[in-house]
Amino acid sequence: MSASLSANPTVPPVVEKGSSLWSDAFIRLKKNKLAMLGGIVVILILTACFIVTPILGAFGHDANEQNLANRFAAPGSAGSLLGTDQLGRSMLMRVLEGGQISLLVAILSTLLTVTLGIIYGGIAGYVGGRTEAIMMRIVDGLLAMPFLIIVILFRELISARTDLIAEWLVVNWRLSPELVLRFANLVPLILAIAAFGWLTMGRIVRTAAASLRRQEFVEAARSLGLPHRRILFRHILPNMLGPVIIYATLTIPSFILYEATLSFIGLGIEPPNSSWGILIKEGANFLETYPVVLAIPAIIFSLTLFAFNFLGDGLRDALDPKSSKD
Numbered sequence: 180m181s182a183s184l185s186a187n188p189t190v191p192p193v194v195e196k197g198s199s200l201w202s203d204a205f206i207r208l209k210k211n212k213l214a215m216l217g218g219i220v221v222i223l224i225l226t227a228c229f230i231v232t233p234i235l236g237a238f239g240h241d242a243n244e245q246n247l248a249n250r251f252a253a254p255g256s257a258g259s260l261l262g263t264d265q266l267g268r269s270m271l272m273r274v275l276e277g278g279q280i281s282l283l284v285a286i287l288s289t290l291l292t293v294t295l296g297i298i299y300g301g302i303a304g305y306v307g308g309r310t311e312a313i314m315m316r317i318v319d320g321l322l323a324m325p326f327l328i329i330v331i332l333f334r335e336l337i338s339a340r341t342d343l344i345a346e347w348l349v350v351n352w353r354l355s356p357e358l359v360l361r362f363a364n365l366v367p368l369i370l371a372i373a374a375f376g377w378l379t380m381g382r383i384v385r386t387a388a389a390s391l392r393r394q395e396f397v398e399a400a401r402s403l404g405l406p407h408r409r410i411l412f413r414h415i416l417p418n419m420l421g422p423v424i425i426y427a428t429l430t431i432p433s434f435i436l437y438e439a440t441l442s443f444i445g446l447g448i449e450p451p452n453s454s455w456g457i458l459i460k461e462g463a464n465f466l467e468t469y470p471v472v473l474a475i476p477a478i479i480f481s482l483t484l485f486a487f488n489f490l491g492d493g494l495r496d497a498l499d500p501k502s503s504k505d
Contacts, residue, residue: 204421207497214493220486224479228278235272242272242453251469264472265465273458274476278483280454284369285434291373292434293427296380297416303381304388305411315385322378327437331446334371341366364449368441372434383426387419421498428491432484439480455480 208214246267254262254270261270303314345363391397392415400410435455441447442456455476462473 204494204497208493211493211496213489214497217486217489217493220482221490224278224483224486225282228275228282232272232275232279235275240269240272242268242276244268251465251472254471254475261475262471264461265469270472270475273453274455274479277453277455277458277476278479280365280448280452281435281438281456281480282431282483284365284372284438284448284454285431287365287369288372288376288434289427289430291369292377292380292430293423295373295377297384297419297423299377300381300384300386301388301411301416301419304385304390305392305407305415307389307392311385311389315382318378318381321375324375326375327440329375330371330437331441333374334367334441334446337370338367364452368438368447372437376430376434380423380426380430383422384419387422388415391415391418425491425495425498428487428494432487432491435480435484435487 246263249263249267250265252259252263252267254260256262259269259271261274264270264273299314299318303311341363345359348359388411397410397414400414438447438454439456439459442454443460445460447456448454458476459473459480462470462476465472
């Protein structure tokens, strides 16, 4: 009997390799063709604005270089792939640098929005009780205010202080005035958008944190005597990454649109910077005579918004299958 056992050793069971939540979400995302197409377009636009633009600038291509002899040149002529504008400036460089500014404002505003929303909403949802009620009533009161009007007023309030800080940096740190001025103009708009753009994120995080605080793993962490800060930031917040990523992806196109709206009415980006909103505003002045000057930035602007929205919808369906419409 022992010989038969040795001749037929026990075959170890086959263990199937498990898959994580993120790998399952990526598999679902790959099945969404519109989301994948949107992701590819987003990557191409980000690459063009933040990688190709500095390379072209290093080879002497300047978005502000004027050539009045080549005003309104057709695409493909005058040495420019997309033609020139009313001052003979390259539309290709103008669109790329404009996209660089618009995307930079939207991405930095979104990062600040996500940070503020996670901290505020996470604390409100975890603490609960009267503190949560008071904190969320503050959010409801701020949400009742007209967003764009408040952003405009807040931007004008901090613009003067930002200019003073920029002058101090130029004088005391001997930084390049052009570089400081280029980025100092973005700070008031970024802070103004983020200061009132985090409210919806705060409500989303609060709802998720209030649900997670009742889960067994949170109760186990409390029973072990872990401090509340560790429970909140090491156990609860990491489990909310799905909704946060979804909302952040959908927030970027909203902030691009806000920046374009403010720049279009003259309250957004200031010279020497340019953005898609400014390009659309300049092109609207020549809509009847040279519509290409308006069409080029408008098409790129719309394509970017569509791409981010398709990607955000795909991430929502992939990370939260219960919310999928299919």
